[in-house]
Amino acid sequence: MIEEREQDAAVKARHRTMWAMGDYAAVAAQVIPELGATLVRAVGVGPGMRVLDVAAGTGNAALPAARTGAEVVAGDLTPELLAIGQASAEREGVTLTWEEADAEALPYADGAFDAVLSCVGVMFAPRHRVAADELLRVCRPGGTIGLVNWTPEGFVGQLFAAMRPYAPPPPPGAQPPPLWGDEDHVRELFGDRVDALTLGRDAVVVNRFATPGQFRDFFATHYGPTVAVYRANAGDPERTVGLDRALTELAARHLAGGVMRWEYLLVTARRA
Template sequence: MASKDYVKHVWTIGSYPDIGEDFLSMAAHLVDAADVGPDQAILDVACGTGNVAITAARRGARVTGVDITPAMLEDARENAAIADVDADWHEGDAVDLPFDDDAFDATLSCVGHMFANPPDLAASEQVRVTRPGGQIAFTSWTPKSVVPAMANVMNEYLPPNPDAPEPPFRWGDPDVVQDRLGDGVADLEFETGTVDQRSLSPAHLWESARTQSGMFIVALEDVDDADHPALRADVLDVIDDYFDDTTNTVPIEYRLAKATVA
């Protein structure tokens, strides 16, 4: 299992705030799906720069955001100040949330929970901190979307790693989500949505991924230098299958899961 220091490193390098701007509509969709309203106690797990937390706070909720990366929390505090909303920000791990049982009316996560390891523990922690009758809701990239497709190409160029965690994109599979949440929830429902990542060309999207996404930056460190040109060509072929020339965007499909804590 990767150390917490390693995880912090992955999410500190690059520039997630630049990438995350295209995910704002997904954050709003998540808050809507959870029926967030005034005076509800809301937790945003792996909150990153605060997209979900701040959206919920603007609707009158009492918001807490937790993230393992201090740099992300600094960006979240700055964004909350700009939006003129109150929120509590905590450094913490999604598999060991620093909160009491039944502390929140709803626990949300916008793709951040996907990278917590082990995933079963990340799921049970969301259930634990949410009161009975409260909501759990999160969004995850679907296994057939462009991000896992790019990651699959990357994996072909990486050395074998028997200790690698489960692929994060399994969170986009409804059967996997059902297994992970188990009897802790009822009324599990799913919706599918799309965010459009703006890009001038497939090559521009790859340039953004390899320079701004910590996940890809770190993975590239383990790719042999001689393989980089072939890797780039293969990734561009994959992106081209998704690229929409009429809008200069790459649609990224996500799945929203919502359930009531039993």
């Protein structure tokens, strides 16, 4: 048991370090700025609601939720991201609470929130069942769970597939993040603990990159998971060239006229 706790702590420490790499705030603001607001609208967040944004990052969903007048808590494993989000909220004059919180062990009471959200966040918790259990636990009966998850078949799912041969092996028991974008997987995770489950695929339009090389360079320096993979191969020029090629070719297949479409799964469910 002690060994398991130590292993879990080491995994969480690596996740914190990975997401603090690069500049995720720039990714959220420049590449997917409206994705959180899309989730907030789908869930119907409004004044007076108690809302938790799980794996909130810099507040892509938490900030638009707070703008509706909801009482929002933004929780994330990485304090560096929370600090950036909090500074943005203060500049804007938006009030919400920012707290360090592990999606697999949320520090909140059962049924504490009317709505529990996560915008391409909780999908990166390594143990999907544990994370799903926590989303359900902190949502009150009759409350709403709302998620946006990248799909395995979409661009970001394919990005992780392209990086996999160059990445260190995942920790034991970890599941691939894009599985959260598979409808059957989500149904299995939630089961009969939810009703009014809706699952719909859509795509965010990304017009940030004029060329495949621009995408590769931006993600190699800004997106934590990609930065981490590049660092893992920094001592091997041949593998670094192969990683460059894999990301450039991926972007070339998806980029047309300076526009990409990144598919996601929008999930809403009522806690039974």
